[in-house]
Amino acid sequence: MSEPFALLLTLLVLLTAGWIVTVRERRAAVFGFIAYGLLLALVWIRLAAVDVALTEAAIGGGATGVLLLRVSARLGSIRGMSAPPGLATRWIAGVLCAGVSLALMALVLALPDPAPSLAAAAMEPIGRTGLGNPVTAVLLAYRALDTFLEIIVLLLALIGVWSLGADRFWGGEPAAWRTGPPSPALVFLARVLPPFGIVIAGYLFWIGADEPGGKFQASTILAAMWLLAMMAGLAPPPRTGARGLRAALVAGPLVFLAIGFAGLWWADGFLAYPDAFAKPLIILIEAALAVSIVAALALMVAGPAERLPRR
Amino acid sequence: MSLLADLFTILAVSAGVFFFFAGTVGLLRFPDTLTRxxxxxxxxxxxxxxxxxxxxxxxxxxxxxxxLVFIWVLVQIASAGASQLLAGLAKRQPEETREEAP
Incomplete structure (x- = not known):
């Protein structure tokens, strides 16, 4: 890709960002944010970071976008519960934000040339993991602890969403999306797309070992397919207190933790894998994590329980 | 043969870009949701x-x-479905109250 394209892309990203901040309509800002995520994905592709681009498109644009849309819909016509911030507050916030941006810009410009890189260090022991994609090796072998904490953060976020519901609904079903019957177009999409989505997610999951892709991107697609089926009324939203659902949510962290502690006696330490079984263990962890991520993402969008639990 | 292929690519992609351009102009200039x-x-x-x-x-x-063809087919399905949904929403909600509705 050529430099004019990069410049144009940068300009578009900046304009979109400015528009999101200044636009008055809440929902318009959310749509802007989704477009912003997709543009950022293009930026990451331009920087040859395809793994990050896929994650940005799936999580930054897709999942966060849908989450914000739901929030915007739930807030309804609430226009702001307190008085708008005064001029001084807005100026201080603006100056602080501009300061952070300028400092970051200065830091980027001050980077030594060539920039320091851990690429060689990441590639060198990769043979021991049985993986071909250094990003996956970093996420699940060298820095597995970070990935473990990531899934914990996701679960905490889901608990946060759930706790927004009223006490008497705890463990019940999330509210239905619509009151009337779903539109035939939505039902059509929910019938046609999931087979494609499942195949593509499986492909992304499997290819993640050697090429850009992985469990996070795959899980986002699966969660989207599930949500589509829920929105179209083809699959009822699960009770948030259901045993199976809770088991799916903790499956990932539990498997991760179990294999991590097993590393204390069959390998060098916590979250270390024996060389011979590194790849099967990593795939096992990824599969368990995928189950939890799908459940967590889908239920975060579905929202807190708003119906009495059936007993 | 390669020249012919290149020529075909240039013509077809240019025509594609023209339709994107026309579509964008229409999106910006047309008066209501359905025509957009x-x-x-x-x-x-x-x-x-x-x-x-x-x-x-x-x-x-x-x-x-x-x-590539597969991607085009998926975009067809998605955009046709999404357009139906948006059109249905536009039909149910009159222009002025649209922003307030969930």
């Missing part, structure tokens, strides 16, 4: 179709070509 959707689906449909068609002779393998 009409303009937008033209860009998705013909524009992307022509770009994909133009890129086909430049690919090394049949599999890569199939993937």
């Amino acid at each position: 959707l009409h303009a937008l689906t033209k860009a998705d449909n013909l524009g992307l179709g022509l770009v994909v068609l133009g890129l086909l002779p430049q690919l090394g393998s049949v599999l890569a070509g199939l993937k």
Whole structure:
């Protein structure tokens, strides 16, 4: 890709960002944010970071976008519960934000040339993991602890969403999306797309070992397919207190933790894998994590329980 | 043969870009939701179709070509479905109250 394209892309990203901040309509800002995520994905592709681009498109644009849309819909016509911030507050916030941006810009410009890189260090022991994609090796072998904490953060976020519901609904079903019957177009999409989505997610999951892709991107697609089926009324939203659902949510962290502690006696330490079984263990962890991520993402969008639990 | 293929690519992709341009102009200039959707689906449909068609002779393998065609088909399904949904929403909600509704 050529430099004019990069410049144009940068300009578009900046304009979109400015528009999101200044636009008055809440929902318009959310749509802007989704477009912003997709543009950022293009930026990451331009920087040859395809793994990050896929994650940005799936999580930054897709999942966060849908989450914000739901929030915007739930807030309804609430226009702001307190008085708008005064001029001084807005100026201080603006100056602080501009300061952070300028400092970051200065830091980027001050980077030594060539920039320091851990690429060689990441590639060198990769043979021991049985993986071909250094990003996956970093996420699940060298820095597995970070990935473990990531899934914990996701679960905490889901608990946060759930706790927004009223006490008497705890463990019940999330509210239905619509009151009337779903539109035939939505039902059509929910019938046609999931087979494609499942195949593509499986492909992304499997290819993640050697090429850009992985469990996070795959899980986002699966969660989207599930949500589509829920929105179209083809699959009822699960009770948030259901045993199976809770088991799916903790499956990932539990498997991760179990294999991590097993590393204390069959390998060098916590979250270390024996060389011979590194790849099967990593795939096992990824599969368990995928189950939890799908459940967590889908239920975060579905929202807190708003119906009495059936007993 | 390669010259012919290149010529075909240039023509088809240019035509595709034209439809994207026309679709964008329509999206910005047309008066209401339904006509804007009409303009937008033209860009998705013909524009992307022509770009994909133009890129086909430049690919090394049949599999890569199939993937591109597949992407076009998926975009067709998604944009047709999304347009139906938006049009349904526009029909149910009159223009002025649309922003307040969930």
